[in-house]
Amino acid sequence: MLQSTVHADMIELTYRDAVREAIREALRRDKRVFLMGEDVGRYGGCYAVSKGLLAEFGPERIRDTPLSESGFTGAGIGAAMAGMRPIVELMTVNFSLLALDQILNTAATVRHMSGNQFGVPLVIRMATGAGRQLAAQHSHSLEGWYAHIPGVKVLAPATLEDARGMLWTALQDPDPVLIFENVMLYNMTGRIAVNSGPINIDKAAIRRAGRDISLITYGGSLWKTLEAATALAAENIEAEVIDLRSLRPLDDATIITSVSKTRRAVIIDEGWRSGSLAAEVSTRLVEQAFWELDAPIGRVCSEEVPIPYPRHLENAAIPQASKIIAAAKAALGRA
Amino acid sequence: MVEFRMPSLGADMEAGTLVEWLVKPGDHVKHGDIVAVVETQKGAIEIEIFMNGEVRQLLVGVDKKVPVGTPLAIVRTADEIKAGVVAPVVLAGPTIQPQVTPTIIQPLVSGPAPTLPLRSAEPPSGARRIRISPAARHLAQKRGVDLAAIRGTGPDDTIIYADVERSLVGVAAPAERKHAVGIDLDAMRNAIAAAMARSKREIPHYYLEHHIDVTKTEEWLARTNAVRPPENRLLISSLATKAVALAARRFPAFNGFYRNGKYEPANVIHVGVAIAIRGGGLAAPAIHDTDMLSLDQLMLQMRELVQRVRAGRIRSSEIADPTITVSSLGERGVDALYGVIYPPQVAIVGFGKIVKRPWAIDASVIPRSVITITLSADHRVSDGHAGALFLAEIGKLLQEPDQL
Numbered sequence: 001m002l003q004s005t006v007h008a009d010m011i012e013l014t015y016r017d018a019v020r021e022a023i024r025e026a027l028r029r030d031k032r033v034f035l036m037g038e039d040v041g042r043y044g045g046c047y048a049v050s051k052g053l054l055a056e057f058g059p060e061r062i063r064d065t066p067l068s069e070s071g072f073t074g075a076g077i078g079a080a081m082a083g084m085r086p087i088v089e090l091m092t093v094n095f096s097l098l099a100l101d102q103i104l105n106t107a108a109t110v111r112h113m114s115g116n117q118f119g120v121p122l123v124i125r126m127a128t129g130a131g132r133q134l135a136a137q138h139s140h141s142l143e144g145w146y147a148h149i150p151g152v153k154v155l156a157p158a159t160l161e162d163a164r165g166m167l168w169t170a171l172q173d174p175d176p177v178l179i180f181e182n183v184m185l186y187n188m189t190g191r192i193a194v195n196s197g198p199i200n201i202d203k204a205a206i207r208r209a210g211r212d213i214s215l216i217t218y219g220g221s222l223w224k225t226l227e228a229a230t231a232l233a234a235e236n237i238e239a240e241v242i243d244l245r246s247l248r249p250l251d252d253a254t255i256i257t258s259v260s261k262t263r264r265a266v267i268i269d270e271g272w273r274s275g276s277l278a279a280e281v282s283t284r285l286v287e288q289a290f291w292e293l294d295a296p297i298g299r300v301c302s303e304e305v306p307i308p309y310p311r312h313l314e315n316a317a318i319p320q321a322s323k324i325i326a327a328a329k330a331a332l333g334r335a
Numbered sequence: 336m337v338e339f340r341m342p343s344l345g346a347d348m349e350a351g352t353l354v355e356w357l358v359k360p361g362d363h364v365k366h367g368d369i370v371a372v373v374e375t376q377k378g379a380i381e382i383e384i385f386m387n388g389e390v391r392q393l394l395v396g397v398d399k400k401v402p403v404g405t406p407l408a409i410v411r412t413a414d415e416i417k418a419g420v421v422a423p424v425v426l427a428g429p430t431i432q433p434q435v436t437p438t439i440i441q442p443l444v445s446g447p448a449p450t451l452p453l454r455s456a457e458p459p460s461g462a463r464r465i466r467i468s469p470a471a472r473h474l475a476q477k478r479g480v481d482l483a484a485i486r487g488t489g490p491d492d493t494i495i496y497a498d499v500e501r502s503l504v505g506v507a508a509p510a511e512r513k514h515a516v517g518i519d520l521d522a523m524r525n526a527i528a529a530a531m532a533r534s535k536r537e538i539p540h541y542y543l544e545h546h547i548d549v550t551k552t553e554e555w556l557a558r559t560n561a562v563r564p565p566e567n568r569l570l571i572s573s574l575a576t577k578a579v580a581l582a583a584r585r586f587p588a589f590n591g592f593y594r595n596g597k598y599e600p601a602n603v604i605h606v607g608v609a610i611a612i613r614g615g616g617l618a619a620p621a622i623h624d625t626d627m628l629s630l631d632q633l634m635l636q637m638r639e640l641v642q643r644v645r646a647g648r649i650r651s652s653e654i655a656d657p658t659i660t661v662s663s664l665g666e667r668g669v670d671a672l673y674g675v676i677y678p679p680q681v682a683i684v685g686f687g688k689i690v691k692r693p694w695a696i697d698a699s700v701i702p703r704s705v706i707t708i709t710l711s712a713d714h715r716v717s718d719g720h721a722g723a724l725f726l727a728e729i730g731k732l733l734q735e736p737d738q739l
Contacts, residue, residue, distance in 0.1 A: 263470050263496055291473040294495040333490030 009194040016186040018160045018196075019049050019125075022167035023087060025197075027057050030085055033171065034061040036072055037089030046091050047127060047186050073099035073124065077107050080122040085171050090126035092134075093142045093180065107176040108151030119174045123167065129182040129220045129270055130318050136306035139314070141270040143180040143219070144277035147247040153177045154248040155201055158185065158222040160192045162245060165199030177201070180247075182220030182270075204251035206258065210238035213328050214258040216281055217268035218244035221319050225268050228324035239328060247277055255281065256289050263294035264331040268319050273301035298327040336391065336415065338406035339384055344375055344654045345530075351375045352400040353407065362390045364410065369650065371407065376526035378519060378618075382651045387413040466493035474499045523616040534678050538593075539714040542673050543722050547730040548694055550704045555736045571706075572663045573634040575686045577739045578732040579661050580604045580625035586725040588717040589682035589710075590658045598681065598716045607657025607677065608637060610644045618644050619660050619677060620653035630739055664688065671707040681713035684729065706733075 013021070026033045035050060041064040044051030054062040065072035069090055076088040090096040096103070107120045130139035147154045153173060157163045163181070170177035207222065208229050217225045222243050229239040240258050244250065259265045265285055269278035278299045285297055303317045341351055355372035364370060369381045370390075392409040395401055467475075467482055471494045475482050478499070485502050487494035552574065560568040583590040583604050591600035605621035612618060622628070622636050643649065662674045663686035670690060674683035687707040694703035708729055712722050732739060 263468075291469050294468040294470045294489065294497075295493075330490070333488075333493070 010191040011194050012189060012191050013160065014186065015160055015163050015181075015188045015190075016047060016049055018163040018192065019167070019181060019186075020051070020053070022164050023050065023053065024056070026085075026087070026168055026171055027053070027061060029168070030171070032083065032085040033087065034063060034079075034084065035087045035089065036063040036065055036076055038065055038067055038072075038091050040064060040089050045089065047181075047183065049181075049186070050089070069095050069098035070102055073102040074106065076122050076124070077102060077110075077120050080120045080176075081110065081118050086122055087167070087171070088122065088124045090124060092138050092183075093126050093128040094137050094140055096124075096126050096142070103146070103152070103176070103178070104149055108149050111175060112151065120176050121171070121174050122176045123170045123179060124176065125167075125179045125181060127183045128180045129184060130302075130307040130314055131184040131220070133309060133311055133314060134183075135309040139183075139307035141219075141302065143178075143247055144269065144271040144275075144280075146178050146180075147250075147277055147280070149248070151175065152248065153201065153246065155179045155246055156219040156244065157181065158219050158243050158245070160188070160190045161196055161199060164192060164196045166201050168198040169201045173201075180219060184220045185223075188223075202246050202249065202251065204245055204254040205243045206240060206254070207243045208239065208241040210240035210262065212238045212262055213264040213266065213331055214240045214242060214255070214262045215266050215268060215324065215328065216242045216244065216255060216258075218247060218277075219270065221268045221270055224319060224321045225324055228321040228328065231321065231325055232328055235329075235334070237328065237332060237334070244281075250281065250284065252284055252288065255285065259285055259289050260292040263292055264328075265293075266298035266300060266324065266327045266331060268300045268324055270302055270318055272304050273299060274304065276301055295331040295333075298331050300324050300327050337386060337388070337410050337412055339370070339386075339408040339410050341373070341395075341401050341403050341405045341407055342382060342651050342655070343403045344373070344380055344651050345526075348375055348403060350400050350402045351380075353395050353397060354379060355397065356393055358390050358393075358408075360390050360392055364388060364390060373651070374519075376519075376522040376529075378523060378647050378649065380649050380651055380654060384410070386410060389416060466491055468493055468495045470496040471499045478503055520612075520614055520616050523612070523618075527617060530677060531675050534675050538676050538678060538681075540676060540711050541714045541719055541722065542709060542711050543719060543726055544671055544673075544707055544709045545723075545726040545730055546692075547706050547708060547733060548703045549689060549706050549733060552733055552736050553689065553704050567631070569630055569634050570637075570665075571689065572665060572686070573630055573637055574733060574736055574739055575663055575684075575708075575729075576606050576608060576622070576625060576637070576661050577628070577630060577633055578729045579659065579684050580606050581732055581739070582725055582728040583659055584626055585728060586721065588721055589712060589725055591681060591716075592658070592679040593681050593713055593716055594679045601658040603658065605656045605658045607660040607680070608640065609660060609662035609674075610641055612645060618649060618654075619657060619662075620644060620649050621657040623652070623656065659684070661686070671709055673709050674711045676711055676713060681716045682725075683711045684726075685709040685711070708733075 023035060039046055040050045041054040041059065041062045050062060073088055076086040079086045090099060107122055111119045128141050128143055143154060143156060146152065155166050155170065155177060157166045166179060170179060208226060215225045215229060225241050229241050232239050240262055242255060242258055267278040267281050269276050271277055278301055282297045282299065300319045300323045305317060307317055308314050351373040353371060354374045358364060358370045364384050365387045366385055368384050370384045371382045372379050373382050388410045390408055391411050395407045468489060474496055480499055480502055482494060485494050485498050488498055489495035556569060556571060587600040590604055591598060603624060604626040605623050606625040607619035607621050609617060609619045620640060657680060659680060660677055660683040662672060662683060664672055666688055668688040671687040672685040674685045676683050689704050689706045691702050692705040693700045694705060708726055710722050710726050
């Protein structure tokens with residue numbers, strides 16, 4: 001499902017493997033790097049991302065923590081300020097709210113408040129999104145909230161290459177970087193080049209070129225959007241699919257260029273509609289490309305309910321290809 | 336009611352293509368208003384109207400080529416309006432419906448686009464408002480498209496970008512070209528070829544040249560310009576043009592037209608100024624009543640004229656009216672140039688560039704700034720003796736710049 005332009009040996013692996021390889025590479029390349037979080041050691045991570053790393057790197061560098069997000073995120077911030085390059089894993093974005101004070105009031109502000117004397121070169125990884133029947137306390141998509149905060153960068157790797165390549169680049173950043181891994185992607189299988197490596201973290205990517213409408217999305221919704229684009233193509237609607245990749249900062253240029261070409265846009269965002277990242281993207285389009293538009297900007301977001309537990313309700317609550325197709329057709333007057 | 340007709344914009348013009356109406360029925364016009372743009376071999380020319388009144392009806396559609404003298408519009412004169420004449424217009428020929436009248440009202444490409452009146456897009460009371468997407472509205476405004484004439488194919492019959500684009504096919508493409516370039520250089524070359532060949536075929540030219548010491552003129556110019564901002568400075572070409580205009584007053588044999596086997600001296604002096612056009616080509620539009628203008632007024636008009644000609648916008652009266660022509664190649668020119676008379680005119684005066692030359696004054700030779708003035712004149716109208724006096728007069732005037 002993924003094409004790489006690199007003419008090298010290809011290997012088949014899962015998104016989970018790609019994240020693990022990225023962590024392993026970072027641990028090997030830089031002695032200052034260590035992984036810390038709930039169940040990342042002996043249990044191998046709740047999504048099995050860090051499986052085997054404790055045996056390979058030892059308890060100094062693969063650290064199980066108490067169930068205290070605020071505590072170990074704060075420890076990560078302190079370590080980063082003191083010269084280490086910690087990777088903190090938060091089990092899900094829902095639990096990250098317990099560490100929100102550390103992230104927002106400390107990590108994002110220290111450089112500003114210390115007059116540039118201290119920085120926090122910290123990477124925080126966390127799982128996000130619905131679809132695994134984990135109910136309302138484990139399934140939300142709050143990355144849009146984090147994208148609101150100046151002082152942090154927010155990434156959403158949706159492909160194997162990005163899962164493999166974004167971590168190292170994030171670790172080189174002098175400021176906090178938050179990486180959101182959609183839970184539905186961990187089992188995704190694909191082939192990537194053996195020598196896949198670090199990759200830029202500030203550009204959106206066009207995953208499919210098209211002339212009729214821009215479908216702007218990120219993370220787990222990317223694959224549903226590509227599925228919708230394929231279905232639309234069968235009805236002679238050529239959709240351009242943009243993967244934002246970085247939610248903060250947003251790559252305005254890529255979005256504006258695309259919509260200036262297609263003149264229509266639908267934004268697909270698993271967050272709730274009100275005050276969503278989709279709302280921010282939409283506003284930027286209106287601010288910067290109003291005179292290019294041929295139709296009102298559409299949004300496909302999650303229904304404004306706590307994510308339900310039953311499978312059929314959970315699926316109905318979040319963006320699906322059928323909703324994306326309907327929104328695209330509405331923008332084109334082909335409903 | 337009076338017919339407004341396709342004017343003749345030069346002896347060699349037989350027909351013109353109406354490319355743009357700048358008025359519509361109901362508009363009030365006054366003497367000198369620019370009402371239309373006509374494409375001729377000389378480029379896009381703005382057509383002025385020489386009456387006061389109200390446009391009743393447009394008779395010729397955009398992109399129609401019609402012979403000189405064809406009625407273009409019906410105008411109700413100011414007197415008729417005063418007298419209450421309201422007779423209906425009954426005339427043969429196609430009638431242009433108001434809704435296909437283009438609403439382009441901008442004379443130049445630069446500057447903010449005009450706000451297009453969307454009268455017909457506004458709903459009659461109770462009707463649903465026509466939806467127009469921002470992209471469609473933007474394109475229509477940029478290209479001067481009347482949205483009222485377009486059918487929308489978007490959601491709820493919204494007019495979208497593609498609808499406006501479709502309406503431009505085959506219509507606006509040529510208009511766009513004219514606006515962008517303004518001048519069809521090939522057509523202009525053909526027009527120059529025809530006029531110059533006719534001149535050399537019909538007009539027995541004679542040529543004179545005269546060297547003038549303009550050292551004092553240059554000094555006067557330097558003194559005058561020293562206290563002026565760059566945009567108000569005078570160029571020697573304005574002095575030369577004014578000198579020719581004043582000399583032409585005293586020597587009417589060089590200011591007028593040779594037509595139908597006889598000379599008709601003009602009772603006004605409209606000096607045509609030769610202006611080179613980038614990419615090749617030449618136009619010599621008139622500066623009206625050149626002899627009556629102060630140097631400052633003349634300089635201002637010359638600057639404006641050069642700009643307009645290079646943008647491809649010449650007015651009809653400027654093309655048809657010159658009574659004598661001046662050609663000056665300026666600093667980048669040569670010592671002397673002999674012009675070819677533009678028929679039916681009877682003279683052209685050429686100015687070379689100013690050069691430092693050894694110049695004998697009394698018994699000594701000293702370096703002076705010298706300009707060579709030439710005259711090409713029509714031997715059917717004047718003789719070398721008169722031409723010599725005319726040239727000498729120009730030279731004398733040029734040496735007293737404060738009297739110009």
